[in-house]
Amino acid sequence: xxxxxxxxxVLTGKHFMLGNYAVVEGALAAGCDFFAGYPITPANEISERxxxxxxxxxxxxxxxxxELCSIYALTGASxxxxxxxxATASAGFNYMQEGxxxxxxxxIPLVIVDVQRCRGENYATQSDxxxxxxxASGDYEMIVxxxxxxxxxxxxxxxxxxxxxxYRTPVIVMSETTIALMRExxxxxxxxxxxxxxxxxxxxxxxxxxxxxxxxxxxxPLPDFGEGYRIxxxxxxxxxxxxxxxxxxxxxxMYDRIIGKxxxxxxxxxxxxxxxxxxxxxxxxxxxxxxxxxxxxxxxARGNGIKAGLLKLITVWPVPEKEIRAVAEQxxxxxxxEMNIGKYAGEIERASGGCCDVIRVTKNRGEIHTPDEIYAAxxxxxx
Amino acid sequence: xxxxxxxxxxxxxxxxxxxxxxxxxxxxxxxFLQAADAVGLNFxxxxxxxGVGCTARIPVYLHADALHGVHGRTLPWAxxxxxxxxxxxxxxxAGDGDAAAIGGNHLIQAARRNLDVTMIVVxxxxxxxxxxxxxxxxxxxxxxMTTPFGNAEPRFDLCKLVLAAxxxxxxxxxxxxxxQGIQALKKALQHEGFALVEFVAQCPTNFGRRxxxxxxxxxxxQWIEERSVTIEEAKxxxxxxxxxxxxxxxxxxxxxxxxxxxxxxxxxxx
Numbered sequence: 242x243x244x245x246x247x248x249x250x251v252l253t254g255k256h257f258m259l260g261n262y263a264v265v266e267g268a269l270a271a272g273c274d275f276f277a278g279y280p281i282t283p284a285n286e287i288s289e290r291x292x293x294x295x296x297x298x299x300x301x302x303x304x305x306x307x308e309l310c311s312i313y314a315l316t317g318a319s320x321x322x323x324x325x326x327x328a329t330a331s332a333g334f335n336y337m338q339e340g341x342x343x344x345x346x347x348x349i350p351l352v353i354v355d356v357q358r359c360r361g362e363n364y365a366t367q368s369d370x371x372x373x374x375x376x377a378s379g380d381y382e383m384i385v386x387x388x389x390x391x392x393x394x395x396x397x398x399x400x401x402x403x404x405x406x407x408y409r410t411p412v413i414v415m416s417e418t419t420i421a422l423m424r425e426x427x428x429x430x431x432x433x434x435x436x437x438x439x440x441x442x443x444x445x446x447x448x449x450x451x452x453x454x455x456x457x458x459x460x461x462p463l464p465d466f467g468e469g470y471r472i473x474x475x476x477x478x479x480x481x482x483x484x485x486x487x488x489x490x491x492x493x494x495m496y497d498r499i500i501g502k503x504x505x506x507x508x509x510x511x512x513x514x515x516x517x518x519x520x521x522x523x524x525x526x527x528x529x530x531x532x533x534x535x536x537x538x539x540x541x542a543r544g545n546g547i548k549a550g551l552l553k554l555i556t557v558w559p560v561p562e563k564e565i566r567a568v569a570e571q572x573x574x575x576x577x578x579e580m581n582i583g584k585y586a587g588e589i590e591r592a593s594g595g596c597c598d599v600i601r602v603t604k605n606r607g608e609i610h611t612p613d614e615i616y617a618a619x620x621x622x623x624x
Numbered sequence: 625x626x627x628x629x630x631x632x633x634x635x636x637x638x639x640x641x642x643x644x645x646x647x648x649x650x651x652x653x654x655x656f657l658q659a660a661d662a663v664g665l666n667f668x669x670x671x672x673x674x675g676v677g678c679t680a681r682i683p684v685y686l687h688a689d690a691l692h693g694v695h696g697r698t699l700p701w702a703x704x705x706x707x708x709x710x711x712x713x714x715x716x717x718a719g720d721g722d723a724a725a726i727g728g729n730h731l732i733q734a735a736r737r738n739l740d741v742t743m744i745v746v747x748x749x750x751x752x753x754x755x756x757x758x759x760x761x762x763x764x765x766x767x768x769m770t771t772p773f774g775n776a777e778p779r780f781d782l783c784k785l786v787l788a789a790x791x792x793x794x795x796x797x798x799x800x801x802x803x804q805g806i807q808a809l810k811k812a813l814q815h816e817g818f819a820l821v822e823f824v825a826q827c828p829t830n831f832g833r834r835x836x837x838x839x840x841x842x843x844x845x846q847w848i849e850e851r852s853v854t855i856e857e858a859k860x861x862x863x864x865x866x867x868x869x870x871x872x873x874x875x876x877x878x879x880x881x882x883x884x885x886x887x888x889x890x891x892x893x894x
Contacts (some may be wrong), residue, residue: 275708292887301707302887306733310700317691317704321671321712325704343694466689466705467712469668473635473684476693484637485684485692 267398312340364607521550646841648825696726756830
């Protein structure tokens with residue numbers, strides 16, 4: 242970490258950087274000023290760099306006594322006005338679900354980076370893809386971004402902060418051992434060219450402010466602790482004033498809005514990328530690092546006259562329903578490429594509505610697919 | 625009719641509160657307001673925190689910024705708040721289950737770090753909100769809903785625990801000894817560093833009825849008082865004699881640097 246204590250917040254320029262470090266630089270570029278984490282491989286480089294970078298830019302670094310401490314310290318700091326992030330790996334991500342559920346219900350912006358690993362070991366995997374969405378108890382929508390490179394780890398971390406602030410909700414960056422521990426080129430733009438969104442603050446004095454009042458697809462403004470608004474933030478069902486209520490109407494209305502503020506903005510949130518989709522008959526759908534061998538396989542197929550294409554999911558949650566449906570209506574077959582037992586494939590099948598076959602191309606042995614393996618699956622379809 | 629002068633500190637429309645008649649936690653809310661009023665606590669800069677449980681409901685009634693609703697995580701919340709904005713005054717209201725069981729490790733670490741918060745523990749010797757189950761603080765041999773023939777576990781002494789971990793203000797009183805308790809709260813609110821005040825409290829509904837066969841709040845207060853000794857009195861008693869006593873008093877009051885994050889800037893070297 243030599244020299245880092247004197248560096249400024251945004252390290253504009255070209256770098257050859259570790260994926261985990263790119264996450265840190267993305268967070269700083271987005272305005273992160275609070276980090277808490279608990280040691281866990283393969284996410285440690287994020288904490289280590291944060292420990293050097295945070296104090297240098299006037300932020301705070303906390304090594305919590307466990308993941309629960311980390312996630313709740315984030316919620317406290319965020320309500321005090323911080324832009325807060327934690328990083329962990331699958332086993333640690335388990336422990337954080339309680340705090341994520343709280344942040345959803347209390348509408349607290351924060352960013353969680355989960356560098357996925359296999360149970361107990363640091364094998365490459367995408368096996369937490371459903372846990373990202375469904376692990377916390379209760380009803381909620383979750384925003385999850387899936388970077389596939391060091392550059393995207395930087396870019397998507399900024400995006401995650403912007404979405405968290407915009408929608409007052411936790412946002413997850415779904416990293417993987419493959420990209421987290423890889424070094425690649427990274428270009429950090431000028432500070433003025435980086436879009437940074439901050440939460441909206443109340444525009445009326447405290448006597449007139451109703452803290453949880455908003456339309457059913459909207460996000461209410463969020464003042465910081467100590468600004469005189471005196472707001473109760475509870476997990477329990479609460480009315481527009483924040484008061485805990487046992488009225489079923491209050492319960493229903495609260496969750497309708499908390500879910501609606503994301504679900505009804507699905508089109509603003511969802512991002513995908515497409516390659517050769519215009520005329521593709523065989524479409525690969527992949528996310529995260531698996532989109533890289535998938536792209537190679539598509540090029541191989543095109544080189545051999547096979548009309549293959551790739552739909553790369555940048556947002557895995559909410560599900561890019563329309564984009565998947567559009568592909569399903571055009572293609573003869575979808576290959577759902579994943580580094581697990583085939584989990585997200587169920588979502589793809591659902592979103593494609595039976596318009597075409599969905600074939601699962603899975604690999605669950607701690608290794609990323611090779612392009613040849615995926616190309617073989619494409620050729621297998623043609624036979 | 626004259627209103628209670630302390631009512632101005634309560635959130636409008638939040639009354640009536642949900643505490644049972646004769647509940648010790650409700651008394652501690654009263655003591656806190658008296659202490660806060662006496663030291664002139666600025667409620668605009670107050671963040672009141674409760675986890676889950678009867679005591680954890682206290683912040684719900686306070687007209688201040690407040691956090692509520694997750695069991696045992698009061699101190700991690702407080703840590704994030706204080707690191708980001710040290711000017712805020714964080715007061716935690718925790719039951720014995722919140723503090724000694726599910727949040728036990730957070731308690732040890734916050735005391736070690738000397739996190740600058742006031743932690744008020746209402747120790748009613750059982751899990752009251754869930755119906756009266758045994759707690760780590762329940763005295764031995766007593767009956768609760770999950771110890772129908774008596775408690776086999778030795779009890780936890782929270783004050784000893786945080787003293788050993790490095791807390792810089794530690795005090796224990798009972799709801800009966802309101803004067804001393806309010807004095808201790810005033811000291812804790814003015815203390816810079818980790819301050820813990822424990823109140824041994826009666827729980828007529830869920831503890832008293834099973835532990836000693838009475839749901840009468842007065843009997844509950846008497847039961848605690850009969851087992852209470854001051855620190856001075858405790859010095860004359862054997863370990864054995866102290867086994868079922870509550871030792872009351874100020875245990876420690878000193879200063880050391882407060883927590884401001886794990887990583888400090890390297891001074892003059894990299």
